[in-house]
Amino acid sequence: MSQNKHSVSRRNLLRLSAAGLAVPSALLSAACSREMTRKGEGEVVVIGGGFGGAAAAKYLKRYNPKINVTLIEPKKAYVTCPASNWVIGGLVEMEEITHTYDGLKKHGVNVMHEVVSSVDPQKRVVTLSDGQKVNYDRLIVSPGIDFKWGVHEGVDEDVANIIPHAWKAGDQTRLLRDQLRSMRQGGTFVMVAPPNPFRCPPGPYERAGMVAHYLSKHNPTANILILDQKNKFSKQALFMEGWRNNYGQMIEWVAAMDGGTVFGIDVANKIIDADYGEVKADVINYIPAQKAGVLADQMGLTDESGFCPVNQQTFESKVHHNIHVIGDAAMAGPMPKSGHSAVSQAKICAANVVQSLAELDPISAKNANTCYSLITPDYAISVAAVYDVKDKQIVPVEGAGGVSRMNASLQEYRMEANYTRGWYKSITDEVWG
Ligand SMILES: Cc1cc2nc3c(=O)[nH]c(=O)nc-3n(C[C@H](O)[C@H](O)[C@H](O)COP(=O)(O)OP(=O)(O)OC[C@H]3O[C@@H](n4cnc5c(N)ncnc54)[C@H](O)[C@@H]3O)c2cc1C
Incomplete structure (x- = not known):
């Protein structure tokens, strides 16, 4: 039963009592105390069992075990994008980056392996693809990203089986890894890097390092060309220094304004038509432009940017009341857009959902993010930042965070590589453990 129905019945009893009608005092006090115990409880549904959704579900139960939390996620096991570049580079196996939902179940989360087909924000009902309906008092939506296909001539959704993006981990990761392994000696691996905004700003460049790591061992005369759809990228100077130090000239990066802009791809012949000229590739890693997961769009939660505007203090949607997006x-x-950011947002969002069910004021808390990137198994760089909220807008805290030092010692970069693996273990334990 929803909290609203409960409040109404109590209110009706109080009205009857105030109107001078005889309401047995035992019934009145039972209604009052029932509301006292139920205040703060309720049904919370979380859609999406990735970094954001799984963390939100777990923290809701931690903050208030009496809340009924249902997590809806189609996959029985989640393969993380973080560390998926390590699989491509041959450092780890897929099993090592795959996590089940058993940990969440142990924490009291009801996990349903289903696809959400629609949500009725007025009736507060989630409909699943098999027709089942799930009611909620508050809904948290964390559907991740989807791709903008049709931006480049010759490139639609179907080509992902030939020129994989590997920007959602799983089969796509395996496909790109296998293509890299069977690339001819001395071949060319071309990455088309996406325009902003996209999931994991350092991700394409970590991938270039991991591909170079594999090639330098198994195919040392091969080369990597990055055709970028933007003019600069995260931790650029550190990446370029790391590539030079470890792989010499193997990786070439071309900014959009210097010829990186892509017009179209002849997928069958693996020829890329770019401002740079026609490029014949052996393997193409085409990472498309991105937008919020399609469900967010279907729910009307997005604006013209393709992403979801929210109150950045509570993550409540600016479109639909009682629905939060993280x-x-x-x-x-x-x-x-990172796993670390998603988990940070999930904790603050969960705390505010707990507050709202208890009819308490929203809380304001600081978000944090760290993004580590391996360049080799023993050489990593990182960026970290802390964020405050001002007037319901997230703003960086000046002077907090920073990036790795340029020209640091190999020992320092090796330590960062250890921190990278430590970060992965601790965040995945925190979310799925
Ligand atoms: C190569 C690569 C490397 C990365 N490395 C890092 C890193 O080192 N550190 C870092 O912090 N971040 C990293 N990221 C980014 C990170 O993966 C994402 O930012 C993070 O996954 C976002 O979490 P999310 O919950 O928003 O989305 P996701 O983790 O994608 O989860 C979304 C979930 O929603 C589910 N879903 C979607 N639609 C529905 C529906 N209709 N019904 C039910 N469920 C649905 C999906 O099945 C999915 O499991 C990397 C990304 C990539 C691509």
Whole structure:
């Protein structure tokens, strides 16, 4: 039963009593105390069991175990995008980056492996693809990203089986890894890097390092060309220094304004038509432009940017009351679209959902993000930032965070590589453990 129905019945009893009608005092006090115990409880549904959704579900139960939390996620096991570049580079196996939902179940979360087909925000009902309906008092949506296909001539959704994006981890990761492994000696691996905004700003460049790591061992005369759809990228100077130090000239990066802009791809012949000229590739890693997961769009939560505007203090949607959006799908000011950001947002969002069910004022808390990137198994760089909220907008805290030092010692970059693996273990334990 929803909290609203409960309040109404109590209110009716109080009205009857105030109107001088005889309401047995035992019934009145039972109604009052029942509301006291139920205040703060309720049904919360979380859609999407990735970094944002799984963390939100877990923290809701931690903050108030009496809340009924249902997580809806189609996959029985989640393969993380973080560390998926390591699989491509041959450092780890897929099993090592795959996490089940058993941990969440142990924490009291009801996990339903289903696809959400629609949501009725007025009736507060989620409909699943098999027709089942799930009621909620508050809904948290964390559907991740989807791709903008049709931007480049010759490139639609179907080509992902030939020129994989590997920007959602799983089969796509395996496909790109296998294509890299079977690339001819001395071949060319071309990455088309996406325009902003996109999931994991350092991700394409970590991938270039991991591909170079594999090639330098198994195919040392091969080369990597990055055709970028933008003019600069995250941790650029550090990446370029790391590439030079470890792989010499193997990786070439071309900014959009210097010829990187792509017009179309002849997928069958693996020829890219770019401002740079025609490029014949052996393997193409085409990472499309991005938008919020399609469900967010279907729910009407997005604006013309393709992402979801939210109150950046509580992550409540600016479109629908009682629905919160977190993670890659949300517009969270200057926060990058990362797993770390999604988990940080999930904790603050969960706390505010708990507050709202208890009819308490929203809380304001600081978000944080760290993005580590391996360049080799023993050489990594990082960026970190802390964010405050001012006038319901997320803003960076000046002087907090920073990036790795340029020209640091190999020992320092090796330590960062250890922190990178430590970060992965701790965040995945936190979310799925
Ligand atoms: C190569 C790569 C490397 C990365 N490395 C890092 C890193 O080192 N550090 C870092 O912090 N971040 C990293 N990221 C970014 C990180 O993966 C994302 O930012 C993070 O996954 C976002 O979490 P999310 O909850 O928003 O989305 P997701 O984790 O994608 O979760 C969304 C979930 O929603 C589910 N879903 C979608 N639609 C529906 C529906 N209709 N019904 C039910 N469920 C649905 C999906 O099945 C999915 O499981 C990397 C990304 C990539 C691509």
